[in-house]
Amino acid sequence: MSSSIDPIILMKQEVGKAAAARVLSGSVVGLGTGSTMAYAIQFIGDRLQNGDLKNIKGIPTSFQSRVLAKEYGIPLVTLDEVDRIHVAIDGADEVDPHLNLIKGGGAAHTQEKIIDALADRFIVVVDSTKLVTDLGSTFLLPVEVLPMAISPVTKAITNLGGRPQLRMGVKKAGPVVTDQGNLVLDVKFDRIDNPGELEKTLNNIPGVLENGLFVDVADLVLVGEVIDGQPVVREITR
Numbered sequence: 001m002s003s004s005i006d007p008i009i010l011m012k013q014e015v016g017k018a019a020a021a022r023v024l025s026g027s028v029v030g031l032g033t034g035s036t037m038a039y040a041i042q043f044i045g046d047r048l049q050n051g052d053l054k055n056i057k058g059i060p061t062s063f064q065s066r067v068l069a070k071e072y073g074i075p076l077v078t079l080d081e082v083d084r085i086h087v088a089i090d091g092a093d094e095v096d097p098h099l100n101l102i103k104g105g106g107a108a109h110t111q112e113k114i115i116d117a118l119a120d121r122f123i124v125v126v127d128s129t130k131l132v133t134d135l136g137s138t139f140l141l142p143v144e145v146l147p148m149a150i151s152p153v154t155k156a157i158t159n160l161g162g163r164p165q166l167r168m169g170v171k172k173a174g175p176v177v178t179d180q181g182n183l184v185l186d187v188k189f190d191r192i193d194n195p196g197e198l199e200k201t202l203n204n205i206p207g208v209l210e211n212g213l214f215v216d217v218a219d220l221v222l223v224g225e226v227i228d229g230q231p232v233v234r235e236i237t238r
């Protein structure tokens with residue numbers, strides 16, 4: 001039965017379900033962005049509807065996660081209304097062996113980093129294709145930039161050895177515009193030897209709002225895999 005489903009979708013569903021199962025009643029939950037998170041949000045909503053989970057509050061990290069949370073009946077709050085986020089769940093584009101991440105495939109990494117970093121516990125949900133030995137090997141590094149600073153930031157990143165390209169919209173003429181009204185540069189670095197240092201260096205360029213390196217933030221990575229046609233979820237902890 002399950003073998004007829006695209007294995008990537010199967011992995012995303014299973015890992016989304018596994019993360020949703022870890023949410024406790026009474027908690028404040030950071031709701032990440034992306035296609036894997038869409039399943040996690042759906043399963044959290046299912047648990048609320050069937051009474052297995054009670055009295056949770058979600059904090060969305062994007063327009064997308066806010067819309068999905070509302071669709072699945074998850075009550076939402078803002079950072080102004082809570083003292084604490086008990087757990088955040090979010091996807092990633094790359095995960096290295098130290099549990100450092102590249103995020104921002106959905107251009108939502110600025111709000112995601114705020115929520116994920118504030119959470120007591122940050123759970124990452126990925127399919128096994130996201131595991132890499134070195135960050136930047138399969139995915140360009142997203143950098144959110146204020147529109148008026150796009151030219152100097154592009155030059156500054158080039159001077160650092162990166163090759164930035166402006167992310168363009170799909171079914172929209174012109175560039176991707178983030179939920180904050182900014183632009184995204186996707187940057188190729190030949191090597192990212194020290195992700196923590198590069199994260200700070202990029203964020204120190206005037207006009208950069210945030211980049212997609214998430215260093216020392218993840219506590220647990222749930223990896224969806226398909227073995228002999230069956231989905232399994234593996235845990236990687238720090």
Ligand code: 5RP
Binds near residue numbers: 035103106107
């Ligand atoms: C959005 C993100 C996403 O979490 C990341 O792109 C993974 O998405 P998906 O689960 O669709 O592969 O960082 O900014």
